[in-house]
Amino acid sequence: MKVLDSLNLEVAAGEKLALIGPSGSGKTTILRILMTLETISAGQVVVNGDYLWHEEKDGKLVDASEAHLHKMRNDIGMVFQHFNLFPHLNAVQNIEQPQVLVRKTSKSEARDKAMELLGLVGLSDKANHFPHQLSGGQQQRVAIARSLAMDPKIMLFDEVTSALDPELVDEVLTVLRKLASDSDTTMLTVTHEMNFARDFADRVLFFDKGKIVESGDPKIIFSDPSEPRTRAFLSKYINVS
Amino acid sequence: MHWDWAVAAEVFPRLMAGLVVTVQATFVGAALAYALGLVLAILKMSENRAVRWTVYWLSEFIRRTPLLVQLYFLFYVLPDLGLFLSPFLAGVIGLGLHFSTYTSEVFRAGIENVPKGQWEAAKSLNYTMAQTWTRVVLPQSIPPMIPPLANYLITMFKETPLLAAITVVELFNAANIYSNSYYKYLEPMTLVGALFLLVSIPSAYAAMWLEQKYSRRN
Numbered sequence: 001m002k003v004l005d006s007l008n009l010e011v012a013a014g015e016k017l018a019l020i021g022p023s024g025s026g027k028t029t030i031l032r033i034l035m036t037l038e039t040i041s042a043g044q045v046v047v048n049g050d051y052l053w054h055e056e057k058d059g060k061l062v063d064a065s066e067a068h069l070h071k072m073r074n075d076i077g078m079v080f081q082h083f084n085l086f087p088h089l090n091a092v093q094n095i096e097q098p099q100v101l102v103r104k105t106s107k108s109e110a111r112d113k114a115m116e117l118l119g120l121v122g123l124s125d126k127a128n129h130f131p132h133q134l135s136g137g138q139q140q141r142v143a144i145a146r147s148l149a150m151d152p153k154i155m156l157f158d159e160v161t162s163a164l165d166p167e168l169v170d171e172v173l174t175v176l177r178k179l180a181s182d183s184d185t186t187m188l189t190v191t192h193e194m195n196f197a198r199d200f201a202d203r204v205l206f207f208d209k210g211k212i213v214e215s216g217d218p219k220i221i222f223s224d225p226s227e228p229r230t231r232a233f234l235s236k237y238i239n240v241s
Numbered sequence: 242m243h244w245d246w247a248v249a250a251e252v253f254p255r256l257m258a259g260l261v262v263t264v265q266a267t268f269v270g271a272a273l274a275y276a277l278g279l280v281l282a283i284l285k286m287s288e289n290r291a292v293r294w295t296v297y298w299l300s301e302f303i304r305r306t307p308l309l310v311q312l313y314f315l316f317y318v319l320p321d322l323g324l325f326l327s328p329f330l331a332g333v334i335g336l337g338l339h340f341s342t343y344t345s346e347v348f349r350a351g352i353e354n355v356p357k358g359q360w361e362a363a364k365s366l367n368y369t370m371a372q373t374w375t376r377v378v379l380p381q382s383i384p385p386m387i388p389p390l391a392n393y394l395i396t397m398f399k400e401t402p403l404l405a406a407i408t409v410v411e412l413f414n415a416a417n418i419y420s421n422s423y424y425k426y427l428e429p430m431t432l433v434g435a436l437f438l439l440v441s442i443p444s445a446y447a448a449m450w451l452e453q454k455y456s457r458r459n
Contacts, residue, residue, distance in 0.1 A: 078361075146366070
């Protein structure tokens with residue numbers, strides 16, 4: 001089955017991109033391909049000037065080895081819909097362990113950075129709590145801190161508020177808004193929160209059936225979309241425009 | 242029929258020597274069942290269909306035939322093929338092989354119960370495969386495996402009298418040899434039963450305690 005079809009997308013360094021559209025339209029697949037969680041059957045992906053799913057060997061383009069993918073993943077981070085914190089580690093350990101294992105940061109440095117990031121997401125007092133002792137919104141904020149700690153050049157946010165109770169959505173979006181305005185990290189977010197997409201993004205992409213139907217400045221897309229399909233989709237979100 | 246304390250006192254040291262063999266066979270057999278079970282579990286999750294299929298039918302074959310027949314095969318048939326095993330070695334291999342097909346299911350279920358999202362989180366943080374196994378998957382999957390693995394240990398302990406059939410002088414056989422020589426069955430067999438209970442009841446309660454301890458965490 002083709003989830004994405006003849007997709008042509010270029011993202012500038014530091015750009016904040018919001019991907020919107022109906023469920024099953026292929027938005028999440030783009031993030032999963034960039035995180036190397038899903039493979040591609042045709043085409044190419046280039047990240048920071050290097051092929052992601054391919055590498056050059058003797059002048060020929062061949063499928064990427066695990067070593068190549070490992071190198072490429074260094075610059076990319078992802079936050080998931082269901083948080084995926086490590087349940088056997090507490091909040092600060094969740095943020096500390098990847099730095100120590102992957103970045104080879106010293107334990108004390110990793111801990112300092114973890115505490116600093118917990119402060120940034122407003123959870124300094126929850127450092128020693130295990131994931132099951134935290135609310136969904138708190139877990140997601142820890143997951144954001146965990147990803148940030150790796151200093152990725154590209155961050156992927158996959159429907160990060162979709163699994164949350166409505167009253168917990170804002171605390172996560174507040175953190176993301178702050179991140180978007182403060183950092184020059186490239187960010188791609190798949191979201192159903194249209195108000196958030198409008199504030200967060202430099203550019204909005206509307207997806208349907210594996211294709212980009214319309215893209216552009218959020219102010220324009222949300223107030224005066226040119227495609228009827230975009231208009232029909234956005235009309236379901238009455239509090240927008 | 243009356244209980245003769247003199248007989249009980251005479252047979253008791255032999256039974257204790259047998260109990261030592263029983264415990265050794267249980268632990269060596271269990272170590273084999275756990276190690277082999279883990280290998281089988283990993284092979285059962287292989288991407289290669291032929292490997293999965295072979296391992297599946299091999300385990301079915303071992304699991305669906307009686308342990309007693311397997312023990313006879315290891316001890317009495319293999320010598321015809323030029324492979325001589327001591328009674329104890331044949332016994333623990335039989336126990337280990339037979340129960341590895343059960344423990345492999347425990348390992349497989351434990352590993353498969355770790356949500357896909359955990360593997361993906363580890364990948365997104367760029368953990369190596371080895372780090373993903375040792376830091377993410379195993380720490381989550383081992384605790385729930387402990388109670389069922391402990392239960393199989395107790396089951397194996399209770400199955401060790403089968404080793405008598407291939408001349409291992411374990412607890413039951415120690416009593417049996419004495420009984421057949423002196424035609425005294427009451428005291429030796431009662432003591433065998435009592436000694437089995439003495440070990441298996443506390444073990445069963447320990448396993449239940451483990452079960453509560455590790456299920457409460459979720």
